[in-house]
Amino acid sequence: MKTPLQNIDVGLLVASTVGIYERSSKWAKVQAQHLKKQPYCVACGTNVKYTNGLQVHHIIPYHICIELGRADLELDERNLITLCQTNENIITPNHHLLIGHLNDWESFNKTVKTNASKTFYAQTSAQIKLNLTWLKLCLKKPNRITDLSPLQKAELKNYINKKFPL
Numbered sequence: 475m476k477t478p479l480q481n482i483d484v485g486l487l488v489a490s491t492v493g494i495y496e497r498s499s500k501w502a503k504v505q506a507q508h509l510k511k512q513p514y515c516v517a518c519g520t521n522v523k524y525t526n527g528l529q530v531h532h533i534i535p536y537h538i539c540i541e542l543g544r545a546d547l548e549l550d551e552r553n554l555i556t557l558c559q560t561n562e563n564i565i566t567p568n569h570h571l572l573i574g575h576l577n578d579w580e581s582f583n584k585t586v587k588t589n590a591s592k593t594f595y596a597q598t599s600a601q602i603k604l605n606l607t608w609l610k611l612c613l614k615k616p617n618r619i620t621d622l623s624p625l626q627k628a629e630l631k632n633y634i635n636k637k638f639p640l
């Protein structure tokens with residue numbers, strides 16, 4: 475059965491809060507290429523297209539990249555990771571929301587790669603939510619872009635430029 479979430483592009487919905495109403499025209503192609511290379515959730519290995527199935531997640535959300543002058547990172551393989559997404563009330567975990575976004579679609583997780591492949595690998599939603607490391611990550615999760623001070627924006631921009639050199 476389809477859930478309402480399945481039909482919504484959550485990343486685009488969040489981007490619309492800062493006035494970005496579309497994805498790059500090249501996104502669909504880049505997304506398909508990434509799914510060919512990484513056709514499974516990095517946090518649990520599933521490649522089954524259940525409910526919402528696999529999502530190509532932006533490590534740094536694409537609207538933040540655009541806001542900070544790095545629109546190129548919407549399409550940059552270094553900024554992508556495949557995670558499963560589903561209704562977390564059913565038996566399957568929602569690694570996109572819990573590991574990629576620390577349970578807040580408007581935030582993100584800088585250490586998602588390590589957390590997915592090691593820290594929380596193969597954990598269920600319930601196990602992740604009881605994990606002290608996860609709770610600490612949630613407490614320190616980045617603020618939404620509109621709540622960042624100019625200094626915090628500059629720091630994030632610096633972080634992104636160091637992590638993903640042009």
Ligand SMILES: [Zn+2]
Nearest residue numbers: 515518558569
């Ligand atoms: Zn998963």
